[in-house]
Amino acid sequence: xxxxxxxxxxxxxxxxxxxxxxxxxxxxxxxxxxxxxxxxxxxxxxxxxxxxxxxxxxxxxxxxxxxxxxxxxxxxxxxxxxxxxxxxxxxxxxxxxxxxxxxxxxxxxxxxxxxxxxxxxxxxxxxxxxxxxxxxxxxxxxxxxxxxxxxxxxxxxxxxxxxxxxxxxxxxxxxxxxxxxxxxxxxxxxxxxxxxxxxxxxxxxxxxxxxxxxxxxxxxxxxxxxxxxxxxxxxxxxxxxxxxxxxxxxxxxxxxxxxxxxxxxxxxxxxxxxxxxxxxxxxxxxx
Amino acid sequence: xxxxxxxxxxxxxxxxxxxxxxxxxxxxxxxxxxxxxxxxxxxxxxxxxxxxxxxxxxxxxxxxxxxxxxxxxxxxxxxxxxxxxxxxxxxxxxxxxxxxxxxxxxxxxxxxxxxxxxxxxxxxxxxxxxxxxxxxxxxxxxxxxxxxxxxxxxxxxxxxxxxxxxxxxxxxxxxxxxxxxxxxxxxxxxxxxxxxxxxxxxxxxxxxxxxxxxxxxxxxxxxxxxxxxxxxxxxxxxxxxxxxxxxxxxxxxxxxxxxxxxxxxxxxxxxxxxxxxxxxxxxxxxxxxxxxxxxxxxxxxxxxxxxxxxxxx
Numbered sequence: 001x002x003x004x005x006x007x008x009x010x011x012x013x014x015x016x017x018x019x020x021x022x023x024x025x026x027x028x029x030x031x032x033x034x035x036x037x038x039x040x041x042x043x044x045x046x047x048x049x050x051x052x053x054x055x056x057x058x059x060x061x062x063x064x065x066x067x068x069x070x071x072x073x074x075x076x077x078x079x080x081x082x083x084x085x086x087x088x089x090x091x092x093x094x095x096x097x098x099x100x101x102x103x104x105x106x107x108x109x110x111x112x113x114x115x116x117x118x119x120x121x122x123x124x125x126x127x128x129x130x131x132x133x134x135x136x137x138x139x140x141x142x143x144x145x146x147x148x149x150x151x152x153x154x155x156x157x158x159x160x161x162x163x164x165x166x167x168x169x170x171x172x173x174x175x176x177x178x179x180x181x182x183x184x185x186x187x188x189x190x191x192x193x194x195x196x197x198x199x200x201x202x203x204x205x206x207x208x209x210x211x212x213x214x215x216x217x218x219x220x221x222x223x224x225x226x227x228x229x230x231x232x233x234x235x236x237x238x239x240x241x242x243x244x245x246x247x248x249x250x251x252x253x254x255x256x257x258x259x260x261x262x263x264x265x266x267x268x269x270x271x272x273x274x275x276x277x278x279x280x281x282x283x284x285x286x287x
Numbered sequence: 288x289x290x291x292x293x294x295x296x297x298x299x300x301x302x303x304x305x306x307x308x309x310x311x312x313x314x315x316x317x318x319x320x321x322x323x324x325x326x327x328x329x330x331x332x333x334x335x336x337x338x339x340x341x342x343x344x345x346x347x348x349x350x351x352x353x354x355x356x357x358x359x360x361x362x363x364x365x366x367x368x369x370x371x372x373x374x375x376x377x378x379x380x381x382x383x384x385x386x387x388x389x390x391x392x393x394x395x396x397x398x399x400x401x402x403x404x405x406x407x408x409x410x411x412x413x414x415x416x417x418x419x420x421x422x423x424x425x426x427x428x429x430x431x432x433x434x435x436x437x438x439x440x441x442x443x444x445x446x447x448x449x450x451x452x453x454x455x456x457x458x459x460x461x462x463x464x465x466x467x468x469x470x471x472x473x474x475x476x477x478x479x480x481x482x483x484x485x486x487x488x489x490x491x492x493x494x495x496x497x498x499x500x501x502x503x504x505x506x507x508x509x510x511x512x513x514x515x516x517x518x519x520x521x522x523x524x525x526x527x528x529x530x531x532x533x534x535x536x537x538x539x540x541x542x543x544x545x546x547x548x549x550x551x552x553x554x555x556x557x558x559x560x561x562x563x564x565x566x567x568x569x570x571x572x573x574x575x576x577x578x579x580x581x582x583x584x585x586x587x588x589x590x591x592x593x594x595x596x597x598x599x600x
Contacts, residue, residue: 023421126306129531129579133538134556138313138572141560218430222542225432226557245436245546252440259433267428274424 017279024275030268038088041081049078049235060253067257070240071247072233076257079235083258086236087265090147091217094154098216099209101155102162107201109163110170111193120163128160136219140228147230150223154216165208169201207280211273214266221262237262291591299584304356306576311355314569315348325368325563342566359577364570369562374570377555385551387463388470388540393529395475396482401525403479404486405518408494419483426480431539435473435546442469452548470547474539478532485528489521496520523594530586534579 018024037044053073061068067076109120127135139153173179174197182192223229224238225245232239237258244254322338323330339345343354358365364374407419443451449469493499494517502512537552544553552571559567 122302123305123309125583126302126309126576126580129534129583130306130576131534131538131579133541134572134575137556137560138568141568142313214428221430222432222538225430225542226545226560228560241433241436248436248440249444252444255436256440259430259436262430262433263425263428266430267425270424270428 021275023271027268027271034265038084045077047075047078049082050233068253083235083237090150090220091213094151094216095209095213097155098158099162102159103166106163106166107170110167124160124163132157145228154219158212173197207276210276214269295587303580306580310572325565364573365566367567369564381550391471392474392478396478399479400482401486403483407487408490423480423483426477432542432546435543438469438473470543473543485525489524493517493521533582
C-alpha cells in the first residue's frame with residue numbers, strides 16, 4: 001500500500017520530515033494533552049461538572065476551585081475538562097462524516113467525469129464560498145440543536161474541501177497504467193476505486209482532515225456561543241463562553257478559561273496539520 | 288476583455304441559480320414543519336394551517352420553488368414574519384454598519400499583513416520569520432468571538448479606552464470611529480494573520496523566479512526589486528485569496544457584532560434566530576448567497592484585469 005502516485009514519496013520520507021519539524025511536535029503534544037484531559041477528566045479533577053451550589057456562585061479562583069465557579073456555583077475546571085469531550089467528539093465525528101461523504105463525492109466526480117463532474121464541481125464552488133458559520137447556523141436552526149444535528153451541520157460545511165482534494169488525484173490516477181491494467185483484467189469499477197485508487201489518495205485526504213478538524217472545533221464553539229450548540233447543562237467550550245460572557249464584568253475568568261482552551265486546541269491542530277502538509281505536499285516542501 | 292467579462296458573468300447565472308436552489312432546499316425539505324418550528328409545539332391546528340397558507344407552504348413544492356425564484360428575479364426577498372417589513376428594508380437599515388466594519392478590517396489586514404508577509408519571506412527561516420509564522424498561526428486559531436471578548440476585557444472593561452457597547456451616534460464621525468476601533472481591530476488582526484501567511488508563501492514563489500534574478504543581475508537594488516517587481520506579482524494570488532476569504536470575514540463579523548453588541552447583519556441574523564423569524568432568515572440566506580456568488584465573479588474579473596493571462600484560460 002505504499003504510495004504510488006508521482007506526488008507522493010515512500011512512507012518513510014514523509015514521516016521523517018514530519019518528525020524533523022519541531023512545530024509539529026508542539027502540535028502533537030498539545031493534542032495528546034487535550035485528548036488525555038478529555039478522556040481522564042473525572043480522574044484529573046473529580047468534581048461533578050453539573051453539581052450546582054448556590055452559596056458558591058461566581059467565586060474567583062481558589063485551591064478548591066482553581067478556575068473558580070460559574071453563576072450556578074458549578075466548578076469551572078471540571079466543566080472545562082468535560083467540555084473537551086463534547087468538542088472533540090463533535091469535531092471528530094463531523095470530520096469523519098465530511099471525509100467519508102465528501103471524498104466519495106469527489107472520487108465519483110473524478111472517476112465518472114462528464115456532466116456529473118461539471119455539476120458537482122460547480123456545486124462545490126458555491127458550497128466552498130459560502131460562509132461556514134452561516135451555513136452551519138442555517139442547518140442547525142432548521143434541524144434543531146442536538147449533538148447529531150451539529151455533527152451533520154458541521155459536516156455539510158466541510159464537504160467541499162474533501163471532495164476537491166479527492167477529485168483531483170482520482171482524475172490522474174484513473175488513467176495510470178496500474179488502473180488501466182486492472183481494467184483490462186476485467187476488474188469492476190468498484191474494485192478499481194476501492195482497492196487501487198482510494199489507498200493512493202488517502203494521505204492527502206488525511207492531511208485535509210487534520211487541518212479542517214481545527215475549523216470543525218471552532219465552528220462548533222461558535223455555534224454554541226450563538227446559542228445553537230448542545231443544550232445546557234451539558235458543558236461545551238462555546239456554551240461556557242456564552243454563559244461567562246453574561247457575567248463578564250463580575251467574573252471575567254468564566255469566559256477567558258474556555259476561550260484559552262479553544263485557542264490552544266485549535267492552535268495544536270493547526271500546528272499538527274501544517275506539519276503533516278509540509279511533510280507530505282511536495283509543492284509546499286519546496287519553500 | 289469584453290468576451291472574458293461576458294463569459295464570467297454568464298457563468299455566474301447558473302451558479303446563482305444553484306445557490307438559490309440550495310437555500311430553498313435547505314429551508315423547505317429539512318425534516319419538520321417550518322410552521323411548527325415557528326409557532327412551537329403548543330400551537331393550535333388552525334394557527335398552524337393559517338401560517339402554512341401565509342407562507343405558501345400548502346402549495347405544491349414545485350409551485351413554491353417557482354414562486355421563490357420568480358420573487359428573487361423581481362428582487363423580492365420576502366418579508367419578516369415579526370416586523371412585517373421587507374427583508375431588503377431590514378438589511379438596508381443595518382448594512383452600513385457591517386460594510387464599515389468589514390472594510391476597516393480589510394484595510395487593517397492588508398496594511399499590516401502584506402509588509403509582514405514580505406518581511407517574513409525575505410528573512411525566511413530566520414527568527415523574524417518563525418515569529419511571524421507563529422503569530423499568523425495563532426491569529427488563525429482564535430475564534431473571532433474569543434479574541435473579541437479578550438479585546439473587550441482588556442481595552443474596554445479594564446483600560447476603558449473604548450466603549451463596551453458599540454452603538455455609535457450616526458452623525459458624529461469621531462464617535463463612530465471610536466466605536467468602530469475595537470471590533471474592526473478584532474477582525475482586522477485575524478485577517479492580518481491570514482494575509483501575512485498568503486503573502487509570505489506567494490512572495491517566496493516569486494522570489495525564485497527568473498525575472499527577479501535578472502533584475503538583480505542588472506544591478507537593481509534589492510529594495511527596488513522587492514517592492515517594484517516581486518511584490519506586484521506576488522499580490523495577484525493575494526487578491527484572489529482575499530476574495531475567497533470573504534465568507535470567513537462575514538462569519539467573523541457576525542460573531543464580532545454579537546460580542547460588541549453592535550448593529551449589523553450579525554445582530555439581524557441573531558434576532559431572526561431568537562424570534563424564529565423564518566422568512567427573514569431565508570431572505571438573509573438568499574442575500575448572502577447572492578452576494579457571495581457576485582463577489583466571487585467580481586474577484587475573478589478583477590483578477591483578469593490585473594493579470595491578462597487569466598482571460599485566455
